[in-house]
Amino acid sequence: MALRPYVVGNWKMNGTRAMLAEARAIDRSAQRLMKVEVALAPPYTLIHAVHREAEQIGVGAQDCHPSADGAFTGDISAAMVADAGAKFVILGHSERREGHGETDALVRAKAEAALAAGLKLIVCCGESEQVRDEGRAERFVTAQLEASLPDEIDAADERLSVAYEPIWAIGTGRTPTVADIGAMHRAIRDLLVSRYGQDQGSAVRILYGGSVKPENARELLAADEVGGALVGGASLTAESFLGIVVAAVDLQDA
Numbered sequence: 001m002a003l004r005p006y007v008v009g010n011w012k013m014n015g016t017r018a019m020l021a022e023a024r025a026i027d028r029s030a031q032r033l034m035k036v037e038v039a040l041a042p043p044y045t046l047i048h049a050v051h052r053e054a055e056q057i058g059v060g061a062q063d064c065h066p067s068a069d070g071a072f073t074g075d076i077s078a079a080m081v082a083d084a085g086a087k088f089v090i091l092g093h094s095e096r097r098e099g100h101g102e103t104d105a106l107v108r109a110k111a112e113a114a115l116a117a118g119l120k121l122i123v124c125c126g127e128s129e130q131v132r133d134e135g136r137a138e139r140f141v142t143a144q145l146e147a148s149l150p151d152e153i154d155a156a157d158e159r160l161s162v163a164y165e166p167i168w169a170i171g172t173g174r175t176p177t178v179a180d181i182g183a184m185h186r187a188i189r190d191l192l193v194s195r196y197g198q199d200q201g202s203a204v205r206i207l208y209g210g211s212v213k214p215e216n217a218r219e220l221l222a223a224d225e226v227g228g229a230l231v232g233g234a235s236l237t238a239e240s241f242l243g244i245v246v247a248a249v250d251l252q253d254a
Ligand SMILES: O=C[C@H](O)COP(=O)(O)O
Pocket: 010, 093, 165, 169, 170, 171, 172, 209, 210, 211, 212, 230, 231, 232, 233, 234
């Protein structure tokens, strides 16, 4: 892996101020683990507080609105999360696509808004179990991603990462085989290179997400073209999240 592996914790709708102790513990250990880039995406309500705690780790948001401002009750713009201390935003997570009807076009509009606000992006993609069973996972995921990505990226400052998260692996304890992850990540890499050119397309980190735990992290992170992990449940305690970070460090050292 040319770039440092990127291990990102997505807290989803979990966390009150009591969880700041976990963020602090992760941050203080991440200091000793410089070979890996570590970040957390807490709920909106904790972005500023985690940002204040964080000396080493990155802080991001789990979504943003495509408009810069306006009459959108309950929504949060990219500039607002940046103002709260976020440096990146996760977009197009399957829980947003499924639970909030987000289309590829909306994800793309959010991506453009986030770039305009100076944020980095983690754009998510992934197939359902039915799509995988029908043997069209790669076609589905690459088409979904192609329609969700921003037009242009600046690879020099690593503005874009992609997260491949098979929906059937999220929170289930099930994962694809290492061979299947490698095949999907290669297909995504081909798409990125044809979309952005060799240099920029090669510099995008492709994260794997879906039931990553300390016990399986080393194996999953070693799959072809895997540049890190997007972690849900196992990012909620410092102990389990750091177990994944340590696996990524070990792999770098191997
Ligand atoms: O964003 C994270 C993913 O949805 C993975 O969640 P999980 O690690 O709980 O399976």
